[in-house]
Amino acid sequence: MTLRGRLFGLGVGPGDPELLTLKALRLLREAPVVGYFVAKGKKGNAFGIIEQHLQPAQQLLPLVYPVTTEVLPPPLAYEQVISDFYDSAALEVATHLDAGRDVAVICEGDPFFYGSYMYLHDRLASRYGTEVVPGVCSMLGGASVLGAPLVYRNQSLAVLSGVLPHDELKRRLADADAAVVMKLGRNFPKVYAVLQQLGLDGRALYVERATMANQKVVPLAQVDPQSSPYFSLIVVPGQRWQG
Ligand SMILES: C[S@@+](CC[C@H](N)C(=O)[O-])C[C@H]1O[C@@H](n2cnc3c(N)ncnc32)[C@H](O)[C@@H]1O
Incomplete structure (x- = not known):
């Protein structure tokens, strides 16, 4: 056998x-x-x-x-x-x-x-x-290349899919100490709008193809919403703890 x-x-x-x-x-x-x-x-x-x-x-x-x-x-x-x-x-x-x-x-x-x-x-x-x-995983590769510690002390991290509907995404992001939003691509404009509405756009960081040879770190406000690739993510780091 x-x-x-x-x-x-x-x-x-x-x-x-x-x-x-x-x-x-x-x-x-x-x-x-x-x-x-x-x-x-x-x-x-x-x-x-x-x-x-x-x-x-x-x-x-x-x-x-x-x-x-x-x-x-x-x-x-x-x-x-x-x-x-x-x-x-x-x-x-x-x-x-x-x-x-x-x-x-x-x-x-x-x-x-x-x-x-x-x-x-x-x-x-x-x-x-x-x-x-x-x-x-890309979330950790992304946080590393962005130089963004994700969660301090007792903070909790939300991992969210950019595919979520606007209101659901907003609710979950509003509740999060820190977050990573995956699957951007054509969902980018919606995710960016939600971050702006919550006043999180200044804290959020964006990376395309993290750790790959063609990696690109772009300030969030300068991302072209039409060309954000699928292999990109946004990190909203936890508030720094002055330890
Ligand atoms: C199908 S998931 C695959 C996730 C993968 N298994 C991981 O562990 O990261 C695809 C999503 O992961 C994210 N992703 C994967 N690799 C990436 C990278 N190198 N840089 C940025 N985002 C990445 C993007 O948000 C993309 O839409």
Whole structure:
């Protein structure tokens, strides 16, 4: 009987290749199959981070998103299309696992922090041995390059999705000691408006592609709302404690 392969979810950090952990690197090098999520026609951020470590014998398993926008023309519904895609991606991965081959699925940042790997994990972890290696997530990479301590003493941090509706975002930001807003892109104008309404725009900091070679730190007021990329985030640091 063939022993089943194991599934590894490897966080590869937010962009700087030196932020890859030693453990992720070891498991990546040992894996006969390397899976990665990627948009059509793109190389993928996670792949770019680890490419230099791949060996010729390793089999690549690109899992190509059928769509990259959440707004689809009717009768297509994003949730259905993407859920079908994760089903078929899980089947592809399972084929290798059933044949006894370990599969390492790389994930930008951390696999369990908004990472697509988690949709494979949810589908496969009850049937196959899995191991997840945490990565430096974009929120922490972003805070570091912005030089922004996130939370002092007993403050609490809110991690918010820029996709939230205006009023919900406002309510949660108003309550937060400190916050990180993810998934900006076309949500940027709404998020910026909320920060202005709450008088937080002077405290908030913005970064695009934190720790990547093409990282950009821009004062919030100077961000072009039409060109804010998906790989950007806003940090509202906690009020400094004069300790
Ligand atoms: C699907 S989530 C992936 C998060 C990732 N798993 C992590 O641990 O950070 C994508 C969102 O993460 C944020 N993001 C990811 N990498 C980033 C980076 N290097 N710089 C700024 N934001 C980033 C953006 O807000 C983007 O919309």
